[in-house]
Amino acid sequence: MLYQIRKFIDSTNFTNAFKVTLAAVIPFIAFAQLDYSNIGFTVALGTIMAFPSDIHGNLKHKINGLLVAVFLGAGCTLLISACSHNPWVLYPVMGITLFFLSMLSAYGQRANLVAFSGLIAIALAFSHDYKGWDLIMHSIWIAVGGLFYILISLLFYFIRPKRYVELLTVDCIRLTSKYLKLRGDLWNIDANKSKIIEKQLHLQVEINTIHENLREFLIRNNSSSNSNHNRKMLIVFTTMVDILELALSTAFDYDKLHKKFAEHQKVLATYQNLAYNLAASLKKIARSIEKGTKYTSRHSLLEDLEALQKVIAAYEQNVGKAEAYEGVLMLNNMLHYAERQIEKIKVLERVFSDSINLQDYKNRNKDIEKFLTPQNYRWNTLVENLSFSSTFFRHSLRMTITLLLGYIIGQFLPFQNPYWILLTIVVIMRPGYGLTKQRSIERILGTVLGGIIAFGFLYITNNHTILGVLCVISMLLGFTFSNTNYKIGATFVTIYVIFIYGILTPNVNEVIQYRILDTFVGAVLSFTASYLLWPSWEFLNVQTFLEKAIAANREYLLEISAFYNKKGDVTTSYKLARKHAFIEIGNLMASFQRMIQEPKSKQRQKSQVFKLAVLNHTLLSSLASIGTYVQSHKTTKASEAFNIVVNTVVRNLDQAIAVLNNTKSDLLSEEERTKLEVSFSELKSIRAKELHEDLENDVDFKLKLEEAQLVIEQLIWLTNLSENILKATIALKNKNAE
Template sequence: MPLSAYLPSRRDLSYFFFSQQFSDGLRTTLAILLPALLGAQWGQFAAGITISTGAVCLSVTDTPGPFRHRRNGQLAALGLVFGVAWLTALLAPHREWLGLEITALSFGLTMLLVWGARAGSVGSATLLGMVLTLAHPPEGWQASLAHAGLLALGGGWYLLLALVQVRVQPYRAAQQALGESLRALADFLRLKAIFYDDRTDLDDDYRRLVAQQVTVNEKQEAVRDVIFRTRQIVSESTSTSRRLVLTFTESVDLYEHITAGYYDYAALRVAFGPTGILGDIRALLSRLATDLDYLGAAIVANRPYGTPPPDRTPELTRLQARIAALPPPEAASGIGSLVLKKILVNLRDLSRRIASIRRYFDEEQAANANSAAGPDRAAVHRQFVAAQELEWRAFGQNLTLESSVFRHAVRMAVACTGAYWLAALLWHGQHNYWILMTVTIMLKPGFSLTRQRNTERIMGTLVGGLLGAALLWLVPNGDARFVLLLVFMVIAYSFQRTKYLVTVIFLTAYLLIMFSFLGLGYLGVIEERVTDTLLGCAIALATGYLLFPRWEGEQLPDLLAATLRANQAYLRQLADRLAGREVPLTTYRLLRKDVYVASANLAAAFQRMLSEPRRTRRQPTEVHRFVVLNHILSSNISSLTTSLEEEEGPAPVVPPEGRRALTSAQAALGKSLARLAAPAEADRYPAALTTAELRADALTATVSPDRSLTEQLAFLQKVSSDLGKVTEALVA
């Protein structure tokens, strides 16, 4: 394979340099580096370093989302960092009292997770401020107050930079999130194309597709969070705000049409593999994915294509001619040539929808958009994001071992206490606070993530230590080292939320370069950092494994039930349509969103379970089968729904066998839910639409029954029945 295959493409570089991660990395680097440089210039280097430390703490809370939430989180962290740093500095001379403080704060600050991930990041930032205060604790209450004040000044400096960036570019975060979402969707479409390659294993194809579905859902949720919670976007009628909302809505519709394109791929490969037509379909799907990928890069960069976008109409016409020229498949294959025509229709629809998304750069589209008025539109969009309110009673309600947050807080308290006393009594390195800092960063609520982070931390520290040592040996020039320091800082802080291994490698390397400027021997620093990292990781891993561990297998019954519940409601809206009842567009989109979110949560938990100890896994083969069947079921419901939406006139007549199949499918999902859920929750599940309800409206139509509809409903019945069998095996 040529070297160019391993190098990032121009499009990859465009995504990176215009991404929110890179802009965050630049901002964090500036916020950390400038105070230290100015302090050194003015003879106040220690004060400059403390201010930079405050900026480091605040950067932990600056996770993606609407700026109002980011600002509130940073303000809360600012106050907590100040208070905890002052208290820590005052108690530093008193070992026993300091140990009690570490135990209490590590528990209490971790419990902030009951109010969500952002509140949890506030707790993490405060813990980091506490640990970094222990690096060089000031003596006396006045020095302690000055130290805490400088930390708060650094946090305020970081907040000011973030505020200026938002004021200058109010729509930038939304554009970056939307572009990243389109890129994830393009990768999903590429994986769908692989199903037409008869050289691949279908089980592996489904495994990769479901994993990418998790990524797509995460990216789309990030866009919803930024767009629908930002008042300036959903309430104002500016051109940019309308285009953002319209384009995201169309991208979600595109995702539905991609997932709805399900076919019996095994039968397709048998019937049409020798003809070569599947290769043509795959190639066209891949090119459509590339078109979508380029569009995402253009939105991230906030500039249109440099060249006219490709027109896929001639390729679609050639594919149509090839399909028409094919001889009918053998009857033994169990599939007819009609399926290729359906695939062609789906490809045309995908091409049309991608072209529609391309109109993001068309100002006239926003001007002529028939969207609702500002306040009404905002009210509609707020339904698509979960409410985030601070309910104070939630803290007390989670003070039980039944709460995963409480168990994690107990683990954090025990691990931090152990790390503190180990560093205080047994290990007297110059930077032994690194042990405690490693524990606070490495210990996560789930064991799978804890183990993954620990592995990446150890590997990254070793590789980063070797990289830093090699550069210090090879590059004696101070100016060149400073340039490398800048580059490594930007890389480290750009990847801290996406590729932790990369962050640790370059963070370790830049710390070694920084210590070389302070006159410390880098070999001693490497030895101590590796030792402290190993000790901290060992404590975090042992605590996560031994003390109230939360295994993903224990969460699966709830996730399985949530997925079935979402698909049952999704199937019910299809039954309503077939019965002639109107389903409001907003209601349908909310049901569709619930299916995507529930399916992604289940798939993500399944992936995490596979990285846990083998003894803790709960029937991975059956769970994988359930995940695949769930994907097939929701895809076919989407396919039927979209076809009904696009048809004009009355609802089609459902033949008796089709009505029985639909009723049986709903009943099968209801039985599966009854196996998984507690009896007290039975009333929450919607009842199946009866055969009589379906017949009452459908038989009034004058259209003849649709036999292809009957076949599709029978397939839904089969998949629902198979889900029931898998659920029965899981419960057993």
């Protein structure tokens, strides 16, 4: 229990909530003591407006983003308030400003959150009625609040500069540990493979997000920071990427695996125990980082490895060398995989036990900046998105119209605080229908629940001190949960807003009623607009994600083929191709996740899309298997047969992309099909001949034999997978055309 409490308090979400709560409460109390509560409240609003744009990353980008958010908060407040008394000026100015701010999301996450600060400022501009000099001073105090928040944020940053990346690394290690555990689950005879693969795909989406955040923080800070801590975290991150690739590389036909070892389940159980202990070892490392204690290596991985070696030998002895040959090769491959994973875990252990030589990894970060997602703030980016084909354009138009409609309804109907309608729309509305619907429901439930709880407290006591303390606690918890559990976050936000009104106004019962009503109206408007106004249904976008996933797998295969043919060191282009393949498979699955949140009538070809996501993930796994094998073994020169098969797989993937784009692509000619059949026949005949030869003492030849066996199996599987992807893509397009 104490560990869970400490974990909660030490989390990034709690720390961020504590920063904004502290930045809002300090000026409010300070000015209240001087009898300037209104100024204190305005400064607190300024801190809350700046808070959303405070995301981690390069320090320079962080400060610039916050300063722009402060400028937008004060500027939008001044602009909209100055125009609010003249409807002929207000509506066009408000519409243009709302549209421009919404379009900033085309520049990425940081720009989107900076724009969010401006949208909040526009909504809150209608909460007061200042004019002239009072309005100018009100805007200045909002800017002061934003600057004060920047000061608090930087103070936290310099007090604990390492903690954010450490907690992000903990998340990365834990998610990867879960992934390894799921790979181990596949070795159960009665494993529900489709369910396990679906879980892996969902996990891939989360892992991709964590990887991107770590790249952004570590690589951008790498150029400006030469600290040993940053270098160590880079080593940990790159090692975790390698561990994930290794986990993906254990690609088998699990039906065939279970059938082969159905009578020898001890073999499966022994390996599975090792797989689970690999995952458990990662969790222990994550726990050590989280607690901030020096890591001590305590695991039985070497004993587990020895147990697997013994069980392989026993299996070979019981079944007979000839009959057990294929199974032994498969198990030896898993043994090599486990050995490599243990080596990677040892690297992590050395990092966190301070026994690593950073110079040994100096060249590992070569060309590392190429792995960053480029940030382009060109004006042309905005111009290129000014069309209905752009999701950003449609969302910006939808947001603008909904907010204007919400303002009109609030003005012409007897609402007490119409700006709450606007705030609800700004917070709830998202580009996708599914997330908007989910947040609408959670916002309404949270508001109703928060209103009931707050009313209960106000019924018991009206003591301002007690209400003030509860208000601060509710604010802290509201901001903490807003990113992880929106319903709970909305509940606490409602509680602290009502407590503020409970302190400031006597008619708090009416406040509760109107708060719930305004929230309901804002949520209904958001939900309706997402459905009716140029909705971005996922079935319209999933084809793009599918095309990118297939293309990324193709590029990864080409890099593996080039490496197999040329050998040498693993190139940066190889690693980039691997990164993009991981990301695009995650993006495809994220698209599927959004699709299943949409109305049933809009979930077109859901099963076919999921099938293609699974096929592409399996193809990626097979590619990783070949890639890691040729990296970690002394392999022979790639044969002509190998290259023919690779070209065939590439051709199949090209045809699938052509089908998605409605363009023509040449099918395999009879001559090419004959070549492919000859290639497989050639590979299989070599293998059959070698199986019957007694080469027990020829270690080099045994390694070549192992290579032939494993690579042939993967090539056959790759070809089948690429053909299945092509067939499934054709089926998807045909059904969409009906």
